Amino acid sequence: MKRVAVFLLCLAALALVLYPIVWLISASLTPVEDLVANLRSLFPGRVTIDGYAGALEGAGGESFWTFLGNSTIVASGAVIGNVVSCSLAAYAFARLRFRLSGPLFAFALVTIMLPAHVTLIPQYVVFQRLEMIDTFVPLILPKLLATDAFFVFLMVQFMRGIPRELDEAAKIDGCGPIRSYRYVVLPLSRPAMVTTAIFTFIWTWNDFFSQLIYLSSTENYTIPMGLRLFIDQTSSSSYGPMFAMSVLSLVPIGLFFLAFQRFLVAGVATTGLKG
Amino acid sequence: MVLAQRRSQSVAYLFLGPWLLGAIGLTVAPMVVSLYLSFTDYDLFNEPRWVGFGNYAKLFGDDPRYLHSVGVTLRYVAWSVPLKLVLALAVALLLNSLRGKGQAFFRSAFYAPSLLGASVGLALAWRAIFDTWVDTPDHALITIVLLSAWQFGAPMVIFLAGLQQIPRDLFDAAAVDGAGWWRRLWSITLPMLSPVLFFNLVLETIHAFQAFTQAFVVSGGRGGPADSTLFYTLYLYERGFTEFRMGYASAMAWVLLVAVAVITAVLFRTSRYWVFYGDER
Numbered sequence: 001m002k003r004v005a006v007f008l009l010c011l012a013a014l015a016l017v018l019y020p021i022v023w024l025i026s027a028s029l030t031p032v033e034d035l036v037a038n039l040r041s042l043f044p045g046r047v048t049i050d051g052y053a054g055a056l057e058g059a060g061g062e063s064f065w066t067f068l069g070n071s072t073i074v075a076s077g078a079v080i081g082n083v084v085s086c087s088l089a090a091y092a093f094a095r096l097r098f099r100l101s102g103p104l105f106a107f108a109l110v111t112i113m114l115p116a117h118v119t120l121i122p123q124y125v126v127f128q129r130l131e132m133i134d135t136f137v138p139l140i141l142p143k144l145l146a147t148d149a150f151f152v153f154l155m156v157q158f159m160r161g162i163p164r165e166l167d168e169a170a171k172i173d174g175c176g177p178i179r180s181y182r183y184v185v186l187p188l189s190r191p192a193m194v195t196t197a198i199f200t201f202i203w204t205w206n207d208f209f210s211q212l213i214y215l216s217s218t219e220n221y222t223i224p225m226g227l228r229l230f231i232d233q234t235s236s237s238s239y240g241p242m243f244a245m246s247v248l249s250l251v252p253i254g255l256f257f258l259a260f261q262r263f264l265v266a267g268v269a270t271t272g273l274k275g
Numbered sequence: 276m277v278l279a280q281r282r283s284q285s286v287a288y289l290f291l292g293p294w295l296l297g298a299i300g301l302t303v304a305p306m307v308v309s310l311y312l313s314f315t316d317y318d319l320f321n322e323p324r325w326v327g328f329g330n331y332a333k334l335f336g337d338d339p340r341y342l343h344s345v346g347v348t349l350r351y352v353a354w355s356v357p358l359k360l361v362l363a364l365a366v367a368l369l370l371n372s373l374r375g376k377g378q379a380f381f382r383s384a385f386y387a388p389s390l391l392g393a394s395v396g397l398a399l400a401w402r403a404i405f406d407t408w409v410d411t412p413d414h415a416l417i418t419i420v421l422l423s424a425w426q427f428g429a430p431m432v433i434f435l436a437g438l439q440q441i442p443r444d445l446f447d448a449a450a451v452d453g454a455g456w457w458r459r460l461w462s463i464t465l466p467m468l469s470p471v472l473f474f475n476l477v478l479e480t481i482h483a484f485q486a487f488t489q490a491f492v493v494s495g496g497r498g499g500p501a502d503s504t505l506f507y508t509l510y511l512y513e514r515g516f517t518e519f520r521m522g523y524a525s526a527m528a529w530v531l532l533v534a535v536a537v538i539t540a541v542l543f544r545t546s547r548y549w550v551f552y553g554d555e556r
Contacts, residue, residue, distance in 0.1 A: 006372050010381050013366065017388060017425065024400035089294035098287035108294070111302055115485050115535055117511060117528035121312060121521050122305035125319065145297025152294065177286045206394040208488040209508075213516055224395040231399070231495055239403070246396030253390055261383045268386070268429055269436035 024250075028052070028243035035239050054241030055248055059229040060218040064245065067226035071205060074139050074222055078204040079197050081143030082151055086196060087189065089146050090155030091181045095167065105156070108149040116209075124213065138214045139207075143200070151196045154271050158192035159185055195267040198260050202253055223249045313526035318519045330526035341527070343502055344510040351416060351506065352483040355423040360475055362427040367434035368464070382435060386428035398422065398492035409493060412503035419504060422489050430475040437471035438464070466551045473550045477542055484535050487512070507531060 027035055031048045058064045092098070093105050127138045146152055162185060170180045186193075208224045215225055227249060230242040257264065288295070313330055315323035334341050366385055370378050391397045401422050408414035441464065449459050465472075487508040490498065498505030498513075507527070515524025 003373070006369060007377060010369060010373070010377075013369075014381065014384055017385060020397065020400055020404060020425070021387075021391065023404060024397070027400070027403065085293040085297075088290045088292070092287045092290035096283060096287040096290065098284050098291075101287075104291070104295075104298075107298065111298070113481060113535075113539070114302070115481075115528070115531055117485070117508065118309050118532045119302055119305035120309075120528065121515060121525050122308035123301060124516075125308075125521070126305075128319065142297065142301055144293060145301060146294035147297045147301050149294075177283070177290070181290070202390055203393075206390075206488075208395055208491070209512075212491075212512075227395045227399060228492075228496075231492060242399060243403075246399050249396040250391055250394060253394070257383075257387055257390055261386075264390070265383055265386055265432055268432045 021250075024243060025247055027239070028247045030240075032237060032240050048240075051240030051244035052248075054238075055244035057241070059226055059241070059245075060221070062218045062221065062226070064226070064248065066219060067221055067223045068248075070136075070220060071222040071224075074136050074211070075201050075204040077136065077140035078143040079200045081140055082146070082148055082200040083193055083197050085144055085146035086148065086151040087155055087186065087193065088181075089152045090159055091177075091185055093152065094156045094159035095180075095185065096177060108152055111147075111149045112153065120213070127214070133214060134216045134220055135214075136220075139204075139210055148200070151200070154196060154267075155189060155192045157271065158189055162188050191263070194260070195263050198256055198263060199267065202256060205249075205252060309525040309528060312522050313529050315522040316520075317522040317525075319521055320519075323522065326522070330523050331530070333523070334526060334530065340502065340505065341510065344498075344505045344507050347416065347498075347503070347505050348484060348486075348507040351420060351423075351486065352480060354417075355420045355486075356476070356479045356483050358420065358424040359427050359479060360430060360472070362424055363430035363475070364434050364468075364472075366427065367431045367438055368460075370431075370435055371438045382432060386432055389426045389428035392422060392426040393488060395488065395492055398489050401489075402493045410500060412501040415494065415500060415503045419486075419489050419493055422493070423483070423486065430479060433471055433475055434468065437468050441467045469550045470552060473542070473546050477539060480538060480542070481535055484531065484538075 028051050029047050029049065031046050031050070034046055056064045058067065089108075093101060093108075123138070123142075124133075127133055132138055142148075166184050166188070167180050170184045175183065206224070208228075211222050211225050212228070215221055218229075221229075223245070227242070227245055230238055230245075312323060314325060314327060316326050316329075317323040370381050370385075373381065401418065402409055405414075405418040405421075408418050445463050445467070446459055449463055454462065485508055486506055490504050490506040490509055491512075494500075494504040494509070498509045508531075511524050511527045511531070514520045514527065
């Protein structure tokens with residue numbers, strides 16, 4: 001009896017929580033006139049895909065496919081960068097002995113908490129001097145240099161759990177640190193790699209601040225920047241394409257969520273990852 | 276032996292190379308430079324001009340919009356963080372009384388907004404759903420607080436994991452002693468959960484101070500109406516990247532860093548009075 005009550009309460013809460021998502025999907029399929037007349041109603045009756053046609057045409061003279069392509073390049077670069085660079089650093093911290101390993105690891109932990117704003121302006125100045133503003137370099141290079149120290153931490157935690165006997169055995173068989181990383185620790189760290197890859201993808205896909213700062217011409221815009229073109233428009237005639245493009249922008253995240261929810265939830269639960 | 280040790284040292288730095296390069300080139304050096312820039316007038320095109328504490332003096336003495344943005348941000352932090360954590364805790368307690376598949380389903384479903392809510396697309400929807408509030412200075416901030424609270428899933432998952440660590444026999448013993456639900460919550464659950472609560476509190480507070488995207492989108496990029504959603508980071512962006520007053524923006528970034536560091540330190544200080552670690556005697 002009590003369990004049924006809890007279950008029903010959860011369902012009610014879920015309906016409330018999912019309302020904005022359902023509303024967005026419904027709005028993206030609603031004719032603009034109906035939407036303007038009654039903005040908050042769900043399922044107004046008439047359905048149109050005009051919004052999606054408009055969304056695919058894009059905004060600011062560039063098609064949606066341009067934005068999608070750019071977002072994909074940036075997100076893929078970030079994923080590869082984070083997985084490679086963070087796993088290299090994590091292996092050093094978890095398995096190798098070297099001077100300063102303690103202080104350097106402590107420093108890495110501190111940078112997790114550091115507001116990005118204190119490094120933002122000099123980074124911008126340097127990229128500007130190198131004439132790399134309005135390219136993807138400022139968005140991907142930091143990932144290749146493992147600036148998301150959070151993932152270093154996550155992988156160190158994971159690698160420490162891998163039995164040392166395996167490394168020792170590899171060592172006796174003549175494996176140096178490089179081969180032991182490549183053939184022992186890396187394959188066993190797959191869950192941590194997958195968690196890193198998924199979160200990097202989703203965060204980069206959603207990221208707006210750094211793309212706003214570094215991308216200036218429409219042909220280089222990512223999806224969030226393409227959506228930004230709608231922000232300034234107050235006219236409701238753009239509602240259809242705007243909401244349709246919003247839905248399209250969330251589709252990859254939704255798919256990743258459905259496919260990897262166990263990894264995601266487990267990643268948050270064990271490391272306190274910010275979702 | 277010495278040679279082998281030296282070799283292992285250099286191999287370690289080989290692995291560490293990319294991170295070390297990033298730590299120096301993209302963190303330490305930029306921090307030093309931005310500290311220097313915060314004492315200058317710098318517009319990206321002319322050489323920085325030393326102004327001493329001029330920027331800082333202007334921030335606190337001669338820039339009402341800055342102080343206003345501090346107020347907006349503090350209000351946002353003070354509302355959004357507790358609201359989000361209370362929701363997260365309440366839902367975690369609710370889910371903790373479910374078992375198996377039901378719990379796993381709801382846990383995932385409630386977590387979804389934490390992934391979607393950070394996006395521009397969802398913020399645009401939020402702006403439309405709350406369109407009458409967004410346009411009034413008294414209510415605009417509330418919509419952004421609600422958008423933040425809506426993403427309670429991540430701390431909820433952490434709370435739930437913490438709840439599952441509490442030994443069941445504690446509750447059984449308390450029940451035998453006649454403790455009711457509230458009593459058990461207050462005397463067992465909350466103390467046992469306090470390290471997790473503390474962790475979530477620190478993390479969410481630090482993040483709330485740096486909130487940007489939602490405020491930018493909901494307010495149409497300007498912190499309006501009437502500056503009612505002029506978040507700290509929004510004002511920093513405006514000064515630094517639309518007016519290119521980069522010295523001034525650097526000073527703002529350093530004040531933010533110090534403020535976040537001080538508040539974190541204060542939270543750590545108070546934690547010894549209310550955070551209970553199991554191994555204490």
